[in-house]
Amino acid sequence: METTRHYTATVYVVSDGAVALHEHDGLGKWLPPGGHVDRDELPHEAGLREVREETGIDADLVAERDDIGSPTVDPLPKPRHFQLADVNVHGEFVGHQHVDLVYYARADTREIDPAEGEQPADAWRWFTSEDLAATDALDPDVAETGARAIETVSG
Known part of the structure; x- marks a missing residue:
């Protein structure tokens, strides 16, 4: 069987x-x-679209861009992390994976107002660095990346 891979963007x-x-x-x-x-879409555009749809927040990416370009080449915002996530695992066979470009972003509000059809606002929670470290409800990569995002954006 063949593994299917899709590109995703996380913010x-x-x-x-x-x-x-x-x-x-x-x-x-x-x-x-x-x-x-x-x-x-470009990956950073997809990430910001997903943020707007899922949270109702217009966030600003905190991302570097290369300074190399030309009339036919535009530098894009760099993801902070580039990951491969197993999504659909059957024993030792992985049927589906996400090639995930992970970004950090800054928001001026904590008001969550999801678009219709998205998970409700009460499914969301704001985690401080202390919260991330104190809970075992998160996968280790989510807790670590969340802490790094807070340090980078707030720092």
């Missing part, structure tokens, strides 16, 4: 020293906003 949104995570309906895990990159 750790930080506001006032805390990162927004929600308990994902289908996966039963606490995760930041994110999702698949559509065919007509």
